[in-house]
Every structure is written in structure tokens, then in C-alpha cells.
Amino acid sequence: MxxxxxxxxxxxxxxxxxxxxxxxxxxxxxxxxxxxxxxxxxxxxxxxxxxxxxxxxxxxxxxxxxxxxxxxxxxxxxxxxxxxxxxxxxxxxxxxxxxxxxxxxxxxxxxxxxxxxxxxxxxxxxxxxxxxxxxxxxxxxxxxxxxxxxxxxxxxxxxxxxxxxxxxxxxxxGVKGNFATLIRLVEKGLPLPFGAIHNKRxxxxxxxxxxxxxxxxxxxxxxxxxxxxxxxxxLSTTELLRGIGMAIGKPVHLVPVPERALMICAALLGKRGVAQRLLGSxxxxxxxxxxxxxxxxxxxxxxxxxxxxxxxxxx
The missing domain is CATH 3.40.50.720 (NAD(P)-binding Rossmann-like Domain)
Known part of the structure; x- marks a missing residue:
């Protein structure tokens, strides 16, 4: 062929x-x-x-x-x-x-x-x-x-x-874009406010x-x-971040911030679209x-x- x-x-x-x-x-x-x-x-x-x-x-x-x-x-x-x-x-x-x-x-x-x-x-x-x-x-x-x-x-x-x-x-x-951004956040080992996200993507x-x-x-x-x-x-965003952590062998520090609070903060910062991709299904x-x-x-x-x-x- x-x-x-x-x-x-x-x-x-x-x-x-x-x-x-x-x-x-x-x-x-x-x-x-x-x-x-x-x-x-x-x-x-x-x-x-x-x-x-x-x-x-x-x-x-x-x-x-x-x-x-x-x-x-x-x-x-x-x-x-x-x-x-x-x-x-x-x-x-x-x-x-x-x-x-x-x-x-x-x-x-x-x-x-x-x-x-x-x-x-x-x-x-x-x-x-x-x-x-x-x-x-x-x-x-x-x-x-x-x-x-x-x-x-x-x-x-x-x-x-x-x-x-x-x-x-x-x-x-070699993935780029939003997925690469999540990888970098996990690699830095900083606390992330995504410990209570129940979406599915x-x-x-x-x-x-x-x-x-x-x-x-x-x-x-x-x-x-x-x-x-x-x-x-x-996967939820919480599950995805934990999965990335397991793949690279690094602990993931996730803080359980309510989704509604994250959406409000994102809207105030003009990042509503980013929040919808992280929090929505x-x-x-x-x-x-x-x-x-x-x-x-x-x-x-x-x-x-x-x-x-x-x-x-x-x-």
C-alpha cells in the first residue's frame, strides 16, 4: 500500500x-x-x-x-x-x-x-x-x-x-501547550490549588x-x-496531576481549594478560559x-x- x-x-x-x-x-x-x-x-x-x-x-x-x-x-x-x-x-x-x-x-x-x-x-x-x-x-x-x-x-x-x-x-x-505547562508545574514541586477537582476530561x-x-x-x-x-x-485535573507526578517520580502537593473559588479568582485575573479547561469537563x-x-x-x-x-x- x-x-x-x-x-x-x-x-x-x-x-x-x-x-x-x-x-x-x-x-x-x-x-x-x-x-x-x-x-x-x-x-x-x-x-x-x-x-x-x-x-x-x-x-x-x-x-x-x-x-x-x-x-x-x-x-x-x-x-x-x-x-x-x-x-x-x-x-x-x-x-x-x-x-x-x-x-x-x-x-x-x-x-x-x-x-x-x-x-x-x-x-x-x-x-x-x-x-x-x-x-x-x-x-x-x-x-x-x-x-x-x-x-x-x-x-x-x-x-x-x-x-x-x-x-x-x-x-x-515532546508535548507542548497546556499539557506541557502542567508538567512544568509538577516538576517545580510547588503547592498547586487543584486537590479537589471533580471534573472529567x-x-x-x-x-x-x-x-x-x-x-x-x-x-x-x-x-x-x-x-x-x-x-x-x-481523568479529573486532580487525577491527571497525580498521574504526572507518578510518571516522573515526584510527589505532587495539591491543596484542596473549592472549584468555585478558583473560578472566581480566574475571572478576576482575566483567565476564565484557562480555568474552564482546568476545571470543566x-x-x-x-x-x-x-x-x-x-x-x-x-x-x-x-x-x-x-x-x-x-x-x-x-x-
């Missing part, structure tokens, strides 16, 4: 390329913007991800496209029109790639989207499902949803199979996400489906992947956290 992978130098793409390159039955081509930035498979240099990018050389003879490249979610986006900027890459760039893939005879297009398509939070114990009505709450989520819609329409018109995967926060070796270990993507590359029942992915074990139901694909997360949360700090598991 001949696979084109976009975003091969990114957090997810790099790990995925590492695994795909090991399969004797797969011929991997990694699309990159700069020569020498992928260490797996063959390399094809393309000029970014936009509405006019020429993918003809990269797509020639390919059976499957796995599209992980995107304009990533930016917490403090300073552009004047963030939705327009996200659309250029995440919707227009994706559709352009999809259209050229269909014309080139690509059989399946696997699109790594985001749980932000569904929304920013869930009620406790009421997770998003693959059938939940999309309700993106920011420009990034909206651009990903528009890309999904465009690809699904293209698939119906062209016959190319489209598979959509929506992950929540992905963690693993779904996460996905990098290797669990990669495993589902690989499953979706050739599983016959994945065609034209949407899957949510996670570790299958939801966002759960995903992965039962569709289990039922349709027979897929189970291959590693536990405990193992996933351990691998964040294990250099042998870094790509």
Missing part, C-alpha cells in the same frame, strides 16, 4: 511516520516543506498547505492519504481575522489536497480533525459521541468542521473514501492515536465514518471505534504518561 503522509515533521505525523515506515506492506512518502525534515520513508517537498498548492508529484500512484498537517490551535492568536487564517490552511488547503487526491485515484483519505468540532465542554457523565451534533466554539474548531464537510461532500461526488478522526488533547514525548496518548490512524488506513469498515478517539479512561465516547473497528487503546493512561518522559519512545 502506497501512503502519502502530510505533517510528517509534526507532533502526530512524526510518530505516525515512525510506525508506518516499519511495515513491509507499506510504501511511505512524507510531504514536507523543507528537505531533510523527515527521517522516514521517501520525502516529497511541497510548498505549504494552501488552496493553490500543487500536490501532483506527491500524489502520483498513492492509494491512501493521511492528512495530519494543519494550522494548529493558537491560544493567543494575534492576527486580525483568525477564522480567515485558519480557513486558508485547514479548510481551503485540505479541500485542495482532497480534490487532487480524488483526481489522482487515491482510494482513501484519512483526515485527523479535532474534538473541537463537537465543542469545548461536556456535562459531567455526558460525553460527546461520534453522532453528537457539531458545535465548534472557536475559529480553529470551525475551520476543521468546514474541512470535514467539504471532504465528505467530495467523497460522495468522487467515490473516494473519507475517514475522519477527532482526537481530544494528545499527549506524549478525555485525553489520548500519542501512541493510541497513531494506532487508530493506522487501523483506519485499511480497515474496510472505516470507510466514510467519523470516529472519536481517546484513552478510554477519563470534556469527555468523548470511543465506543464507535470499538464496535465498528474492533479497536481498543493499546496502552493505558499510566503507560502513556510514562512514555512522555521516556526517551526511548520519542520518535
Amino acid at each position: 502506497r501512503v502519502l503522509l502530510t505533517g510528517a515533521s509534526g507532533f502526530v505525523g512524526k510518530r505516525l511516520a515512525h510506525h508506518l515506515d516499519r511495515f513491509d506492506t507499506t510504501t511511505l512518502t512524507c510531504a514536507v516543506r523543507r528537505p531533510g525534515t523527515s527521517h522516514y520513508g521517501d520525502e516529497c517537498v511541497v510548498d505549504g498547505l494552501g488552496a493553490t498548492t500543487d500536490w501532483s508529484g506527491a500524489l502520483n500512484g498513492k492509494d491512501v492519504v493521511v492528512h495530519t498537517a494543519a494550522r494548529a490551535h493558537i491560544m493567543r492568536d494575534k492576527v486580525s481575522d483568525s477564522l480567515a487564517e485558519y480557513r486558508k490552511v485547514n479548510m481551503q488547503g485540505t479541500l485542495n489536497l482532497g480534490e487532487q487526491a480524488a483526481k489522482s485515484g487515491v482510494r482513501r483519505f484519512v483526515f485527523v480533525s479535532s474534538i473541537k468540532v463537537n465543542g469545548e465542554h461536556t456535562l459531567l457523565g455526558r460525553p460527546f459521541t461520534a453522532g453528537s451534533k457539531p458545535a465548534p466554539g472557536d475559529a480553529y474548531g470551525r475551520s476543521k468542521f468546514e474541512a470535514e464537510q467539504a471532504l465528505q461532500t467530495l467523497g460522495k461526488e468522487s467515490g473516494m473514501e473519507v475517514v475522519i478522526i477527532r482526537p481530544p488533547l494528545v499527549y506524549g514525548p 478525555s485525553f489520548v496518548a500519542l501512541d493510541n492515536l497513531v494506532d487508530l490512524i493506522i487501523t483506519c488506513i485499511d480497515h474496510p469498515d472505516a470507510a466514510n465514518e467519523v470516529f472519536l478517539v481517546g484513552d478510554g479512561e477519563d 470534556l469527555q468523548v465516547d470511543i465506543s464507535k471505534a470499538r464496535d465498528v473497528l474492533g479497536w481498543e487503546p493499546p496502552i493505558s493512561v499510566e503507560e502513556g504518561l510514562r512514555r512522555c518522559f521516556d526517551s526511548e519512545n520519542a520518535s
Whole structure:
């Protein structure tokens, strides 16, 4: 099977390329913007991800496209029109790639989207499902949803199979963003006011996400489906911090401050969004992947956290 992978130098793409390159039955081509930035498979240099990018050389003879490249979610986006900027890459760039893939005879297009398509939070114990009505709450989520819609329409018109995967926060070796911030706080050993948080959030270990993507590359029942992915074990912020502490072998000093007090303090400091991510719930139901694909997360949360700090598991 001949696979084109976009975003091969990114957090997810790099790990995925590492695994795909090991399969004797797969011929991997990694699309990159700069020569020498992928260490797996063959390399094809393309000029970014936009509405006019020429993918003809990269797509020639390919059976499957796995599209992980995107304009990533930016917490403090300073552009004047963030939705327009996200659309250029995440919707227009994706559709352009999809259209050229269909014309080139690509059989399946696997699109790594985001749980932000569904929304920013869930009620406790009421997770998003693959059938939940999309309700993106920011420009990034909206651009990903528009890309999904465009690809699904293209698939119906062209016959190319489209598979959509929506992950929540992905963690693993080299993780950045909010998860990296929590790791640094635990490493400093300072008392943290998160000892009484009872929310529930779904996460996905990098290797669990990669495993589902690989499953979706050739599983016959994945065609034209949407899957949510996670570790299958939801954590409160309190539990997550303790898990990080166990993974790095450091005690975690958690002070049981009431959630309401934390929300009030955050609002006064203009950090309401940060508090909602730390204190609110966002759960995903992965039962569709289990039922349709027979897929189970291959590693536990405990193992996933351990691998964040294990250099042998870094790509």
C-alpha cells in the first residue's frame, strides 16, 4: 500500500511516520516543506498547505492519504481575522489536497480533525459521541468542521473514501501547550490549588492515536465514518496531576481549594478560559471505534504518561 503522509515533521505525523515506515506492506512518502525534515520513508517537498498548492508529484500512484498537517490551535492568536487564517490552511488547503487526491485515484483519505468540532465542554457523565451534533466554539474548531464537510461532500461526488478522526488533547514525548505547562508545574514541586477537582476530561496518548490512524488506513469498515478517539479512561485535573507526578517520580502537593473559588479568582485575573479547561469537563465516547473497528487503546493512561518522559519512545 502506497501512503502519502502530510505533517510528517509534526507532533502526530512524526510518530505516525515512525510506525508506518516499519511495515513491509507499506510504501511511505512524507510531504514536507523543507528537505531533510523527515527521517522516514521517501520525502516529497511541497510548498505549504494552501488552496493553490500543487500536490501532483506527491500524489502520483498513492492509494491512501493521511492528512495530519494543519494550522494548529493558537491560544493567543494575534492576527486580525483568525477564522480567515485558519480557513486558508485547514479548510481551503485540505479541500485542495482532497480534490487532487480524488483526481489522482487515491482510494482513501484519512483526515485527523479535532474534538473541537463537537465543542469545548461536556456535562459531567455526558460525553460527546461520534453522532453528537457539531458545535465548534472557536475559529480553529470551525475551520476543521468546514474541512470535514467539504471532504465528505467530495467523497460522495468522487467515490473516494473519507475517514475522519477527532482526537481530544494528545499527549506524549515532546508535548507542548497546556499539557506541557502542567508538567512544568509538577516538576517545580510547588503547592498547586487543584486537590479537589471533580471534573472529567478525555485525553489520548500519542501512541493510541497513531494506532487508530493506522487501523483506519485499511480497515474496510472505516470507510466514510467519523470516529472519536481517546484513552478510554477519563481523568479529573486532580487525577491527571497525580498521574504526572507518578510518571516522573515526584510527589505532587495539591491543596484542596473549592472549584468555585478558583473560578472566581480566574475571572478576576482575566483567565476564565484557562480555568474552564482546568476545571470543566470534556469527555468523548470511543465506543464507535470499538464496535465498528474492533479497536481498543493499546496502552493505558499510566503507560502513556510514562512514555512522555521516556526517551526511548520519542520518535
